[in-house]
Amino acid sequence: TVKPPSYTGLESSSGSPEGLRIPEGSVLELAATYNRHPADVNVKIVPEAAASSDVAIADDVASVLLRASAQTLDLDIRASTDDEMTDESSLHINVIPDRRPSLKFVTPEQTAEAIPTSEVHITLQSFDDYGLNAVGIRYRIDDGQEQTLWEASSDELSSAMTNTLTLPLEDLDIEYPQAITYYAYAIDNREPEPQKLTSELRFVDIRPFAREYEFSDQQCSGNCQGECLTLEKLIKQQREILGRTFAVVQQGAASNNVGSELADDERDLREKTQSLTKALFEKVGPMPSLT
8 A cells, every 4th residue: 555645645545566656755555465474574675765664463464664765665575484484575666756846937038138118028837746835936136136026826836837927127127238137946845845946047138229230341360369259258158157156056065076167167257358358448448347
């Protein structure tokens, strides 16, 4: 018999362990019937830390109470009688782990543009195998304080959700060349430790009401001293580094290799920015610092 955790909403089921759906955290009641009374029944679980078990013997039936974690289990069951007769059997139990929630932005693009008086329509899809406990979107303007843009109410929460919200930029008193950084988060119902997922960072750049373009026949020869770089390329690279750093922080742990790679990429970006600043200074004169 399999008794799933109450938060899954699944009912108990009975049958052969090989054919049962066994969610992580379930309590399994296994019964082994022998042709004579066993004096002792020993259960070895591999891996050991993946489950705990209790064994009870009544007449010729051994009952094993097992609580499964998130890993597939292999059981070796050894029964012995008073006259040292033994019986050995094995059992493979496929445990279905409680997966983390998933998040997907449908609109807009990861980096979008909008004028200060427009509306940005954000569509977010969220899913969890046993239901969501919280879903929301957080944002900030430039390096300002992080705020909640939207959070699902208790009535809206379910296993699969699609939500569309409208962000009126005019209400934010935002202007060119500011930018909005935002991300989504989702928390599931897992007990005793809920799982949280945070999306990648996304951006809305505020653009001017009008732009002027001109053709240029300049081409990079490969020997440029910074003039081939563009501010847009540097911003894109900085955002990529920022997004990777944000992901590492959300995961709560980072290897030394990841930290070193981020530091190297940041130094490379700084050198490129300084090179562009120098090139622009030589062409157009003094300008605000880009570093």
